[in-house]
Amino acid sequence: MLRAIQNLGCSSSGWLLWKPRTSTSACKTPPFRRFRARSESNPDAASASSSASVAPQSSLYGNVRKISFCQWCGGPTKHEIPSGEEKMRAICTVCGKIAYQNPKMVVGCLIEHDDKVLLCKRKIQPSYGLWTLPAGYMEIGESAAEGAIRETWEEANAEVEGLSPFAQLDIPLIGQTYIIFLAKLKKPQFSPGPESSECQLFALNDIPFNSLAFSSMFVTLNLYIEDVKAGKPKFHYGTIKKRPGTSPSDIHAFTLDYHLQS
């Protein structure tokens, strides 16, 4: 029996309403239960004006800016479809190299401690003053888990262990994929890093849903609460379809599509 999660829209309090729905399909239960909430056409990322969620790589946010020069030789680029390919690319007119732009992974931790979750209040743009899980861009040379551990240390001076994958959330409009791990504190110590003004443990009923920094955080925390209520942790995969033209901190301007959970 397939178990589906349907997005019924926002309640007046701003919460996305989640309602389990069962189907009558007689089929072997797949490892992940599938549901496609609704299908929207993919807006052209290059025309999006919303900014991405994570500093300091803010120059590459939402607006996938056109590459004008070659990073390797400095020559001007032309924009064409290379032979044998199907998408427009920036091609150097001097050395011929193609400059590709690809989505970036944002890795972070949902720290569970004494039935509470650790959040950081951002001291930087975007979403200044709003709450987020500790997270940031994955770097070359590290794994996603190592990046999540590093970002948690940098943003919350918290040492974590016992990571397990919790969610992968793709955000096509801004070219980001969030990869969030559940984690435990090695020691019950944390404090704000340079990019945070505060760090605090929140009981699940006290999570500041109206002051979250990004839609990815809104989705992640809602999914987590749902799992806690069900008494069973899962792995979640989904696509956040952000409404073009909305800011990162407009955390309700999206739908969650293609949500799969183990």
Place this chain on the structure above:
Amino acid sequence: MLRAIQNLGCSSSGWLLWKPRTSTSACKTPPFRRFRARSESNPDAASASSSASVAPQSSLYGNVRKISFCQWCGGPTKHEIPSGEEKMRAICTVCGKIAYQNPKMVVGCLIEHDDKVLLCKRKIQPSYGLWTLPAGYMEIGESAAEGAIRETWEEANAEVEGLSPFAQLDIPLIGQTYIIFLAKLKKPQFSPGPESSECQLFALNDIPFNSLAFSSMFVTLNLYIEDVKAGKPKFHYGTIKKRPGTSPSDIHAFTLDYHLQS
């Protein structure tokens, strides 16, 4: 009870030996069973000479080439640690923009059909003539699942459906993360695309393990076979630590670290 998977090295046939190991820790079973096979220092990706696994973005393989010019204004870059950061970055000496390099996601499908798996023989470098799951770089504007569907269509002219997350494998040395979905064929039709010379369904006992294109494929297929034998599909997360200086097709020159499975 924690269930761990230990890499015991390669057998003479080239198979990695997997041996379940139980611990006596009395703790609540986490959603993912953890094991850290062994810890290696992360080689500086910039000094790696191995090439990455997927064409045509071969100019950014293994050797994380130094960015010499600004993509936005063409000015020469300097390499310094920006104020407030901790890593060396390429900073434009004219406009001041920072050029970040981040790992890329490679998305693909492990198609299950009649108890067989679809593989493609590569018609391009690297790993020309070797077998791979259909996979390629994720693009901005699509989700990981959409990218996996697209790559499967491009490389095998196969329409797939029923995707579910199977594995995430990080390869820090070459700045890649493989995200593989299980999938089903919509119709029992497939044929080689421009980058494949052949496509074939292989029974699990017939998978050409000595002719696989990349270590990621070796790991993915071994994990899949293990799951089939156990009769229970899982989601796997792990880090492939490639030995520096080895080629993409040297599929045994690695260890699988930090393997977690649901």
